[in-house]
Amino acid sequence: MSYLKEVINGSLLADGLMPRGDCYFWSASLVWLHAISDTLIASAFCSMLVALVYCIGKRKAPSFSPGFVWLAFFILGCGITHLFEVWNIWHADYWLSGALKGLTALMSVPASILLCRLVAAAKQPAASIIEEGRGRAAEDLHETNMELEKRVMERTAQLQAANESLLRREEALRESEGRLQTVVDHLTEGLVVSDLGGQALHWNRASLRMHGFESEEEGRRKLPEFAEMFELVTLEGVKLPLDQWPLARILRGESLHDVQFRLKRIGSGWECILSCSGLIAEYVSGKTLAFVTLTDITEHKLTEAALKESESRLRTTLDNLFEGCQIVDSQWTYCYVNARAGLHGHKKKEELLGRTMMEVYPGIEESEMFKTLQVCMEQRIPCVLDNEFAYVDGSNAWFELSILPVVEGILILSYDVTERKKSEEKIRLLNADLERRVSDRTTQLEAANKELEAFSYSVSHDLRAPLRAVDGFSVAVIEDYGELLPEEGRRYLETIRKGAQKMGRLIDDLLAFSRLSRAPLTSHTVDTGRLVQSVIEELHAERNGRLIDFRIGELPPCNGAIALLKQVWVNLLSNALKYSQKRETAVIEVGCLVSTMENVYFVRDNGTGFDMRYADKLFGVFQRLHRAEEYEGTGVGLAIVQRIVHRHGGRVWAESQPGCGATFYFTLSSKAAHE
Amino acid sequence: MSDHPIVEILLVEDNPEDLALALRALRKSNLTNRIHVARDGEEALEFIFCEGPHAERNIEDEPKLILLDLKLPKVDGLEVLRRIKADPRTRNIPTVVLTSSKEQSDLVESYELGVNSYLIKPVNFESFTTAVQQLGMYWLLLNQSPDSKG
Known part of the structure; x- marks a missing residue:
């Protein structure tokens, strides 16, 4: 403590005044009592000041007025005077202290006025006001606290949501980008993105394929480099200079739509026809790029060309x-x-x-x-x-x-078809003419036939009557006057008769022959075996009691008119009998050679036969190969045979050697007989 | 009732030679007693139907046989035959066509008209005589007609 006194003495005593401690005799307890008390009071005043300022600031009381400033300064002054009390224990700055006390006293006047006004204004007793103020402060504090907490929580939630949203957006963005990439990659259209300097940046798969590139790296070139690899030719065949290439035009700011060209890879035959569109477009916030889309129209153009060719061909065909x-x-x-x-x-x-x-x-x-x-x-x-x-x-x-x-x-x-129609008309006219001529001819033939009938009728009636007279009156002469005639005269008359009778037979045969062509031909199946048998029986009288060896073979049926065929057999068999009459034993053979379509019937005898040199005369009317004295006959029989066979569509012929007999053949259709 | 003798045979024939020969043949067969000869179709019809010169004749006294040639002047034999066979009074008279015609059409038509026989005159006189004799014998002596009177 003494040390303290000395220090203070030495350093703080200035103008000869004594510090207050001296008044206390530096009694430690008294010194400290004053020192501490004044310090505490000073502190209390300072606290009051702070509290006052806070309250005023916090509450923003409407009653705030400059008076409170004076109050604050007054409280501050009070505090400072107490602090100087403490200071003056060891220092003797009483002038300064007194000045400060005077200042505080000055300030106390408006402060007192303020307080008096406040007290006058206050209707409530001071205690309740304090109480209320305390309660409200506590409440305010609580509310403020709650609000703070709530806001902190809200903010936290907002932050979390924002965070999540950001994450989601990032993910969505990534997904969208991936999707876009996939879509772009799988587009059938090609897409090339280039910067404004002509540097190709991105290629989708289609665009790579259209350029014959294997990977995107191959395509990352600048425009002039492409000119070393490719040449572009218009569809008309004009080669495009580099500055006319679609990308070059786009980079100059043109918007292209459907520019068609042929893309050829230099040094190889590879080429394709592309349609190109493109423009420069903003891509993100002010950044611009060139976008080029490409469509491969090679197939389309080829088809179009083929179609055009085909159409042109068709048109040419149609035109010609x-x-x-x-x-x-x-x-x-x-x-x-x-x-x-x-x-x-x-x-x-x-x-x-x-x-x-x-x-x-x-x-x-x-x-x-x-x-x-x-x-x-x-x-x-x-x-x-x-x-x-x-x-x-x-x-x-x-x-x-x-x-x-x-x-x-x-x-x-x-x-x-005019010519054809004309020909048809001509043919029709010709046909009509032909028909008319046929009809005329038929009429003529019918007339001729009628004449022939009338002729044969006349022959039948009128030619035979004189013959009967010749014969009949010859007989009358012989009968009535025969005794008057010499022998020779009677013989002559007999000759006259023979001649007349022969002429009668000739006429009969001739009529029979002519009737053949007029008789209608009605065909039936004919049992040839039975027919031949009946004819042989009928011809019994002609045998004249001779011994005849008939050898009859298999005779298949045929098709024809039975009455006419009977005549054939009668004529052939009676001929065979006639010409074999000089044989001691006549052998007559009848048979048939069967072939697919026809039957060849034959009649063979061992008679006189004939010389084949005259075979062509055999079947003529009135043609005879033998003298009448040798063999009777009119020469009509075989002519009748031939006519009948011909009318049946068959053939007839004969084979012979003189003295060795003869064979007569004739054919008849076996068709109907086989059916 | 009538002066007309009953005629047994009506011979219709225009050809004089044939007529002479026919009569000769009939005579040889003793059939000439009551023969009436008509020289054409008209005469034959007048006789048969009692017309014209024969109007006096009784139609019931019909001949026992008519020998009819086909080719006749004026009315031909087929027409005569048709008229005979169409009339009920004369239908039953045996009528024989005696002709030169071998025509099938004449034959067929004659039979269709109802001829009783059809005989073709042969050139050979002996054959002719035989035929006429047999004919007379048959129709006049052997054949029984429905209205023959005994």
């Missing part, structure tokens, strides 16, 4: 068709006409195209042909008809029309 070809739409307007169709109508193509049928041929809708066209047009069924076309100049032509439904309407093919 030998048939006239016209296409008429559903309004009957000519859509297509080939040259030949124009020729057929005696019109130029230009006169027809674009005009209706009714305009070109007024009144056509009344024609039969037009009705057929209508059927085809409405019912969509193909029709065919022959149509006669009358020209204005009076001539006409025939056309065969084939009408087919087509997309536009109907297609009419016309084929000029």
Whole structure:
């Protein structure tokens, strides 16, 4: 403590005044009592000041006024004066302390006035006000705390949500980008993205394929580098300079749409036809890139070319068709006409195209042909008809029309058949003429036949009557006057009779022969074996008691008129009997050689036979190979045989050697007999 | 009742030679007693139907046999035959066609008209005589007709 006193003495005593401690005699307890008390009071005043300022600031009391400043300064002054009390224990700054006390005293006046006003204004007793203020403060504090906590929680939740949303958006963005990439990669259109300097940045798969690239890296080049690899040619075949390449044009700011060109890879045959569109577009916040889309139209162009070629071929074919070809739409307007169709109508193509049928041929809708066209047009069924076309100049032509439904309407093919029609007409006329001539001829023949009938009737009646008279009166002379006649005279009369009788037989045979051609031929199956047997029996009288060796073989049936065939057998067998009469034992053989279509019947005898040199005379009328004294006959029998066989469609012939007999053959159809 | 003798045979024949021969053949067969000869179809019909010169004749006194040639002047034999066979009074008179015609059509038509026999005159006189004799014998002596009177 003494040390303290000395220090203070030495350093703090300035103007000879004594510090207050001296008044306390530096009694430690008294010093410290004052020091601590004043310090505490000073602290209390300072606390009060702070509390006052906080309250005023916090509550924002409407009653706040400059008076409170004076109050604050007053409280501050109080505190400072107490602090100087403590200071002056060891220092003797009483002037300063007194000045501060005076200042505080000055400030106390407005403070006191303020407090008096406050007290006057306050209706409540001071205690309740304090209490209320304390309660409200506590409440406020609690509320504030709650609100704070709530806001902190809300903010936390907001932050969390924002965080999650950000995460989600990032994920969605990634997904979307992936999806977009997949879509772009799988587009059939090619997509190339380039920066504005012509550096290709991105290629999708289609665009790589269209350039023949294996990977995107191959395509990451600048525009001029492409010119070393590719050349671009227009569809017309003009090579494009680099500055006319689509990318170059896009980079210059052009917007391209469907620019078609041929992309050729230099040094290889590889090429394709592409359609290109593109533009420069903003891509993110102000960044711009060139976007190029490509479509491979090679197939399309090839198909188009093929189609064009095929269409051109068809058109050429139609144009040069030998048939006239016209296409008429559903309004009957000519859509297509080939040259030949124009020729057929005696019109130029230009006169027809674009005009209706009714305009070109007024009144056509009344024609039969037009009705057929209508059927085809409405019912969509193909029709065919022959149509006669009358020209204005009076001539006409025939056309065969084939009408087919087509997309536009109907297609009419016309084929000029005028010549054919003329030929047909000519043939028809010729036929008619021929028929007329046949008819005339038939009439003539019928007349001739009638004449022949009348002739044979006359022969039958009138030629025989004189013969009967010759014969009959010869007999009368012989009977009545025979005794008067010499022997020779009677013999002559007998000769006259023979001649007359022979002539009678000739006439009979001739009539029989001529009747053959007139008799109608009615065919039946004939049992030849039985027929031959009955004929042999009938001819019994002609044997004249001779011994005949008949050898009859198998005789198949045939087809024919039985009465006529019987005549054949009678004639052949009686001939055989006649010409074998000089044989001691006549052998007559009858048989048949069967072939597929016909039967060859034969009659063979061992008689006189004949010389084959005269075989052609055998079957002639009145032709004989033997003298009448040797063998009787008129020479008509074999002629009758031949005529009958011929009328049956068969043949007849004979084989012989003089003295060795003869064989007569004839054929008859076996067809009906076999059926 | 009538002066007309009953005629046994009516011979219709225009050809004089044939007529002479026919009569000769009939005579040889003793059939000439009551023969009436008509020289054409008209005469034959007048006789048969008692017309014209024969109007006096009784139609019931019909001949026992008519020998009829086909080819006759005026009315031909087939027409005569048709008339005879169409009339009930004369239908039953045996009528024999005696002709030169071998025509099938004549034969067929004659039979269709109802001829009783059809005989073709042969050239050979002996054959002719035989045929006429047999004919007379048969129709006049052997054959019984429905109205024969005993």
